[in-house]
Amino acid sequence: QKEVEQNSGPLSVPEGAIASLNCTYSDRGSQSFFWYRQYSGKSPELIMFIYSNGDKEDGRFTAQLNKASQYVSLLIRDSQPSDSATYLCAVSDGWYRDDKIIFGKGTRLHILP
């Protein structure tokens, strides 16, 4: 059974600080890694995709991947109250368009004004 593990939180971070969200996965053959953001009562939306070891930056968001440690993280710089949401880590073992994605249970992030 492939698993994606996340700390459920809540993770409370002061406004303007860096929020760090972590995720581990069990399948060493995993190839594609995603971070989705889900506001309360809303549907998930993709915010980051990463597939190679190292960092990928997009605005205030940085995804980090370490395949040897089977570890993915998401850093949010200059955290804003609008970043308060649940962040879902997701993993797939391929990169084909029909590939299935396994989701973690999500980490609730609360940005303190």
Added chain:
Amino acid sequence: NAGVTQTPKFQVLKTGQSMTLQCAQDMNHNSMYWYRQDPGMGLRLIYYSASEGTTDKGEVPNGYNVSRLNKREFSLRLESAAPSQTSVYFCASSEEARTSGRSYNEQFFGPGTRLTVL
């Protein structure tokens, strides 16, 4: 361009009743999915359809059936609802996106259906 739409938004059923959740997408995507999301459980795949005319089981298919009516529509049916099926149901569709020469599965989600089975 409405994206992925789902009906109904809310539904209350009694144990043993049946119902169909509807999903449609206007993005011309080949792949469509049904997930359920329970508190503390994340998203779990029920069924998916890689293309019109094909469907496959996901992680938690028991108690559900699906129909890929055409490229746009993918419905989920509960034949005899049980309290364990109380959940939020999300439909999604996907396209093959590319970044730095690498393709990946980008999924777009509908707004969800909140189902309660009494």
